[in-house]
Amino acid sequence: MNKEYDLIIVGSGAGGATVASRLAPLAKQGVRIALLEAGPHFSNRYFTQREIEMFDLFYDRGAWPTADGAVTVSFGKAVGGSTLMYTGVTFRLPDDVCRQWGVEGLTPEDLAPRFARLEKEVNVMTPGPEMVNENNRLFRKGCEALDLPVKDIQLNLDGCEQMGFCNLGCVRHHKQGTAAVQVPQAVAAGVELVPNCEVRRIAGHTLEATVKSTPPGTEPGPWSPGEYRISARQIVLAGGTVGSTALLLRSGFERELPALGKYVTIHPAMTVYGIHPQKVEAFRGFPKVYYTDAFSEKEGFYLETAFYYPFITAKNTALWGTELTHVMQRYDRLMGIIILAHDEALATNRIRLDSKGLPQLKYQLSERSIEALCDGQRRASRIFFAAGCEQVVMPNARQILFGPNATDELDSFISPRHFLPNKTPIASAHLQGGCRMGQGPEDSVCDSRGRVHGHPHLFVADGSLFPQSAHVNPYLTIMALADRVAEGMVA
Amino acid sequence: MESQYPFRYLTGFRLRVFRAAADRIVPPAEGAPGGGSLSTSAMVDWSLDKMDAKLRSKFLLLLFVIQGLGILFGGKFFTANSPAAQDRQLRWMENNRLRLMRLGFFGLSTFVKMGYYTREENFPNFRYPGPLFPQAPYPDPTVRRISQGAIRLEP
Ligand SMILES: Cc1cc2nc3c(=O)[nH]c(=O)nc-3n(C[C@H](O)[C@H](O)[C@H](O)COP(=O)(O)OP(=O)(O)OC[C@H]3O[C@@H](n4cnc5c(N)ncnc54)[C@H](O)[C@@H]3O)c2cc1C
Numbered sequence: 001m002n003k004e005y006d007l008i009i010v011g012s013g014a015g016g017a018t019v020a021s022r023l024a025p026l027a028k029q030g031v032r033i034a035l036l037e038a039g040p041h042f043s044n045r046y047f048t049q050r051e052i053e054m055f056d057l058f059y060d061r062g063a064w065p066t067a068d069g070a071v072t073v074s075f076g077k078a079v080g081g082s083t084l085m086y087t088g089v090t091f092r093l094p095d096d097v098c099r100q101w102g103v104e105g106l107t108p109e110d111l112a113p114r115f116a117r118l119e120k121e122v123n124v125m126t127p128g129p130e131m132v133n134e135n136n137r138l139f140r141k142g143c144e145a146l147d148l149p150v151k152d153i154q155l156n157l158d159g160c161e162q163m164g165f166c167n168l169g170c171v172r173h174h175k176q177g178t179a180a181v182q183v184p185q186a187v188a189a190g191v192e193l194v195p196n197c198e199v200r201r202i203a204g205h206t207l208e209a210t211v212k213s214t215p216p217g218t219e220p221g222p223w224s225p226g227e228y229r230i231s232a233r234q235i236v237l238a239g240g241t242v243g244s245t246a247l248l249l250r251s252g253f254e255r256e257l258p259a260l261g262k263y264v265t266i267h268p269a270m271t272v273y274g275i276h277p278q279k280v281e282a283f284r285g286f287p288k289v290y291y292t293d294a295f296s297e298k299e300g301f302y303l304e305t306a307f308y309y310p311f312i313t314a315k316n317t318a319l320w321g322t323e324l325t326h327v328m329q330r331y332d333r334l335m336g337i338i339i340l341a342h343d344e345a346l347a348t349n350r351i352r353l354d355s356k357g358l359p360q361l362k363y364q365l366s367e368r369s370i371e372a373l374c375d376g377q378r379r380a381s382r383i384f385f386a387a388g389c390e391q392v393v394m395p396n397a398r399q400i401l402f403g404p405n406a407t408d409e410l411d412s413f414i415s416p417r418h419f420l421p422n423k424t425p426i427a428s429a430h431l432q433g434g435c436r437m438g439q440g441p442e443d444s445v446c447d448s449r450g451r452v453h454g455h456p457h458l459f460v461a462d463g464s465l466f467p468q469s470a471h472v473n474p475y476l477t478i479m480a481l482a483d484r485v486a487e488g489m490v491a
Numbered sequence: 492m493e494s495q496y497p498f499r500y501l502t503g504f505r506l507r508v509f510r511a512a513a514d515r516i517v518p519p520a521e522g523a524p525g526g527g528s529l530s531t532s533a534m535v536d537w538s539l540d541k542m543d544a545k546l547r548s549k550f551l552l553l554l555f556v557i558q559g560l561g562i563l564f565g566g567k568f569f570t571a572n573s574p575a576a577q578d579r580q581l582r583w584m585e586n587n588r589l590r591l592m593r594l595g596f597f598g599l600s601t602f603v604k605m606g607y608y609t610r611e612e613n614f615p616n617f618r619y620p621g622p623l624f625p626q627a628p629y630p631d632p633t634v635r636r637i638s639q640g641a642i643r644l645e646p
Contacts (some may be wrong), residue, residue: 049622052534052609053629053637061541063601069594163623167590217630283619310608310619320585320600323577325520328608332618422593423585 001228005032008207008232010199010247012037013081014475015462015482016238017178017186018118022486024139026191034192034230035183036209038243039077040197041219042179047169051309054168056215057085059242066363070266070421073361073428075240079195079219080179082240082429083475087166087288088175089304090124090154091472093480101467103124103437105448106484114480122156122176124476133285135335138276139305140290142387148294153304155286162285167308195221197228199239202251205457206231224297234489236450237435238462238482245351245434245464246359248379248452250446256454257445261352263345263436264361265469266428268369271306271316272377273327273393274384281332282307295379296342296471300372303380306338318395318425327393327401333382339376340430341369345386351434365426370416373426395424430474432466449488450481461485495643496633500539500551501532504570506646507589508554510633511570513603515577523616529644533637538605551604553595557584612640 007023009016012035020035027033042057055061059077066073092115095108118124132140143150151439156176166175173180177201187193196212207230214220225423237244245261254260308316310331317327327334343349349363377394384392385404393401396418406413441453451467461482463474464481470477501509514527539547561569564583565576572580584596599616607613614621629635636642 045627048627048629049624050609050611050629050635050638052538052634053606060543061538068590069597165622171627215630217628310614310617311605314604314608315601320516320581322518322520324516324604325518325523328617329520330618419587420593422590422597425597 001226003034003228003230005034005230005232007031007033007234007236008230009033009236009238010037010207011081011238011240011243011462012079012177012183012193013076013238013240013462014083014227014478015240016081016236017083017182018479018482019109019238019461019486020186020191020234021182022483023489024186024191027186027190031191034194035186035231036194036197036199037079038239039079039195039199040215041079041193041221042169043219044169044171044173046217047165047170047171049163049165049168051168051311054085057169067088067360068364068421070365071266071363071426073266073431075242075429075431076184076265078179079183079193080177083167083177084179086175086177086429087473088156088177088260089288089473090119090122090156090476092470093470093477095455096223097471103448103467104439105435110484111480114483115476118476118479118483122181124154124156124248126152127155127286127289131286132162132289133162133282135282135307136289136305138277138280138335138387139337139383142383143290143292145386146382148292148383150290150292153289153291155289160286164284164287166287167421171174189437192222194223195219197221200250202235202458203248204212205235207235234457234459236459236485236489238460240462241434241464242351242359242361244460246353248375248435249351249353250357253452257441258451259347259436259438259441259443260445261350262347263467264349264351264363264431265343265345265431265466266363266472267430267469268341268343268365268373269338269374269427270373270395270425271308271336271338271427272380272395273313273317274387274389275327275330275391276333276335276387276389279332280335282334282336283309295375299375300378301339301341302472303376303383304338304340305336307336316425316427317393317400318423319393319400323401335389337380337383339373341372341376342469342471343369345436346431365421367416370419374414374416374419377414381410381414382407432463432469432474435460435464436467437449437465438467448484450485451488459485460491495645496533496637498536498646500535500547501536502646503552503557504547505554506532507570508558511577512557513606514597515574515581516600516603517607523613526603526607529646530610530612530637530640531603534606534610534634535602535645537634537637538602550598556595557599583605609638611638
């Protein structure tokens with residue numbers, strides 16, 4: 001089947017939906033715009049707050065491993081992209097990181113008004129005391145006892161009921177992700193939303209796509225299942241680091257753009273736990289309201305409060321046998337902290353295609369990242385004990401489950417010596433890079449406005465644009481970059 | 492009790508290996524069943540059906556390898572070895588110099604944890620009150636039935 005549009009946007013996550021909402025006024029003037037999304041359109045009635053069922057929202061059911069299996073990467077495949085199950089933690093790209101990126105025209109001054117506009121659009125707020133659950137209160141207590149600065153995390157919520165199931169989809173759409181805000185705005189203005197539509201290749205102005213049948217319980221789209229050839233005057237790729245990069249690789253762009261797929265960063269993360277003598281019930285209430293950046297500059301990581309559902313918690317502990325049951329029987333007394341490491345952008349960490357044309361992420365944790373994760377575990381242990389915990393769970397300790405006696409020798413007790421890839425559970429939910437911005441085609445894929453070098457009608461507007469790690473949770477920066485891309489297209 | 496769950500992948504010796512290993516990874520404790528229950532296996536079997544076929548075959552092959560390697564740790568197949576020998580073997584896999592062996596253990600323990608810790612019948616064992624909207628429907632009722640113990644399980 002053939003279709004014709006003025007503008008096609010591929011992907012409806014943080015980047016794609018921002019472009020769609022920015023360009024939506026053109027749809028009102030008769031410009032034909034379609035937003036193609038590989039994933040289903042889940043309405044919030046679908047969200048059952050059960051881990052095993054809600055893996056449906058994720059690519060590969062949330063368990064996409066890196067090529068060597070050492071890191072589990074999660075991202076969305078749905079209308080709303082990864083904003084459907086993100087937590088809504090909102091950071092502006094730090095000014096110093098923006099300068100380090102060194103992308104011409106991309107300055108803190110350029111980004112600041114975009115951030116301000118977007119923050120208003122998605123209702124970014126500072127959580128009040130009523131949103132501080134026991135896990136967060138204890139984190140603050142622990143940090144303060146150690147004289148560590150504790151900062152409020154900004155969140156994009158509207159009427160949050162603090163149920164605590166953000167990462168399994170918000171039953172009430174209180175989290176202001178793109179499925180709640182930008183996609184409905186764009187659709188209301190006349191942008192056509194096509195779920196279950198996976199774009200396989202691009203050749204010039206033509207996209208080849210497959211529409212699958214609507215999965216039970218999800219909203220149907222306007223196109224019937226089948227193969228489509230869609231021509232468009234302009235194309236915006238916003239499939240995320242994996243989706244956009246794989247699409248360009250499958251379409252043969254690697255030959256002219258040797259940087260394609262390279263310099264991927266992932267914010268390698270570990271979630272660690274402390275066992276408190278009293279009930280914490282961290283699974284209720286908003287999971288994250290505090291963080292400390294005390295170790296960002298020198299040691300290279302952030303510590304944020306965090307909590308997950310039982311299966312992911314059990315997996316994160318790296319324990320099994322009686323130690324696992326010992327910890328999990330105290331699930332309602334667990335405190336949780338996530339360590340987010342800033343990783344370097346290396347050409348060797350890259351998206352490539354396997355023999356079937358499916359994307360793979362070849363990624364190796366650097367010694368620096370491993371050291372940062374170990375240091376994060378030492379710092380988190382001290383915070384847990386200062387908050388009153390009796391025992392902590394640190395996968396890179398000589399003995400994973402230990403009590404406060406070990407604090408005197410933490411430097412040797414928790415060490416890269418005990419780090420074994422494929423044993424230590426490392427996760428990532430912050431994919432960045434792959435179609436990085438830069439000056440020219442030798443070492444980048446797009447210019448600073450997301451235009452693919454040498455292809456004036458083709459743009460990228462998602463997390464793959466990042467030339468290096470953002471250091472902070474990335475969704476707002478992705479939206480700001482997408483806003484720049486849309487602005488450049490209109491100009 | 493509703494109809495019977497048809498095991499598709501964890502059958503025969505594979506089911507026996509999985510259950511034996513699962514009972515070591517999540518052992519029974521304080522009256523609570525361990526990971527080796529048939530219901531944990533059913534959750535995993537249901538998930539295997541949703542998995543990429545190549546990965547699924549690798550996982551099923553892993554169970555075969557675990558069974559055979561048992562000879563080195565207790566003189567018998569894994570399922571016939573003592574719990575102590577089974578633990579020795581699993582620990583050997585977990586810390587192995589060969590990445591593939593470690594990956595195998597990580598995959599196995601992840602599946603066991605998923606099967607066990609997502610089952611609603613098990614929630615009280617680890618003091619988890621569960622979802623706030625317990626009645627919210629899910630399009631594939633089978634997994635909910637396994638999770639709630641509302642389907643007959645016979646291998
Ligand atoms: C569990 C979780 C928690 C997170 N929490 C936070 C947080 O609190 N704060 C924060 O800043 N960030 C968070 N993130 C990260 C953040 O959500 C992502 O960085 C961001 O959404 C990425 O935006 P994107 O536009 O690059 O891609 P996505 O939002 O992932 O959207 C890409 C979309 O494109 C679609 N697509 C891909 N390829 C194709 C194709 N070929 N054809 C059609 N469609 C395609 C995909 O299905 C997907 O829906 C979290 C992520 C996860 C998974």
